[in-house]
Amino acid sequence: MPSRLAAAVALLVVGAAADVGSTYVAISGGQYVEGSPVGAALIATFGLVPGMLVTKAAGMVLIGIPVAVAGGTRRLVATLMCAGVGVMSIATAVRNVLFVTGVWP
Secondary structure, three states, X not given: OOOHHHHHHHHHHHHHHHHHHHHHHHXXXXXXXXXXXXXXXXXXXXXXXXXXXXXXXXXXXXXXXXXXXXXXXXXXXXXHHHHHHXXXXXXXXXXXXXXXXXXXO
8 A cells, every 4th residue: 555645746746747738738729828827927937837847836835834834744744745736736637628628618
C-alpha cells in the first residue's frame, strides 16, 4: 500500500497533466479564457506550460504556509500541498472539458 505522500504526488502529477492537456485543447479550440486572473497573468508572462507550472507552485505555497505555521510536519505539509493542488488541477481539467464540449458557459 503506497504512502499518503506518494498518493498525493501521484494525484498532483495526474492533475497537472490533465490540467495542462485540457487547457491546451481548450485554447487551441476557440475562445478559452483562463478562470484565474493570477493564472492568466502568469501564463501571459511565462507561456502556457511554464505559466501553469508556476501557478501550481504558487498554489502549493499558499496551501503549505498555513499548515506549516500551524505546526504541521514537513511530510504533512508536502502531502497537503500535493493533494490540494492535484485536486484543484483535476477540477480545472473537468471545467476545461465541460468548456470544450459546450456545457460550461
